[in-house]
Amino acid sequence: MENNNYREIFIKNNIKTTKQREIVFDILMNSNVPLSAKEIFIKLVKKGNNMSLSTIYRILDVFVSKGLVVKSNISKNNKAVYEVKGMEHKHHLVCDCCGKILVLDNCPLEGYERSLEEKTMFDITSHKLEFFGICPECKIKIEGNV
Template structure:
């Protein structure tokens, strides 16, 4: 993680390292509030500092916004493979989708328009199996 920061001309700080390590370990994207809650106060004293760190890492393209739900943004490492997620509209559970269904469409749109597509975001919502079972009861 230190090399990633150095390669992007960012100073190696405890806060940045903890954010990157946390996102690296997480199987789903995290909000800034979740990040702040799970890193030490020694390296990140306030929620404002957590937002600043996340913004700096996003500006450097080290992390990316993976999805937004209910006006909350969730982040993941950019170095990990491209993923999409579906979010339960009842409990908020986030589940990764195994493949990207948009890549064939991107290729078609590039061919038809001449644009070089640099990214996309898909946000899906639904009701997870657990919440579906609860509704049936």
């Protein structure tokens, strides 16, 4: 774990460095999918860390309020998930049933974005795109119940 980097990031974002904040941030930095507070909690328990869920929520709130982390409600049950802001550009595929999130390897919109700029004379600075569906495991469950 390379915590010196985190300290610098925290200072830049006006966040006081604490051990617990570093631990939660490390989990987010090492995840390639957005995580809910509960998923962070479970990862910490597996690592033998017994931080409470309410502590994790408090830390996440600080990160979000300082603009370090982005909170979004991309799953159908409106479960909030958190990811580090400014991580590489990503698109997600979300299961409507279990809320599982896959990250797409590449952006399908790069070429489209350029042609849209040409057509509209906009300078496009960003875009958002999420896909929703039913994952293979949930499909098996649903078909099994018929």
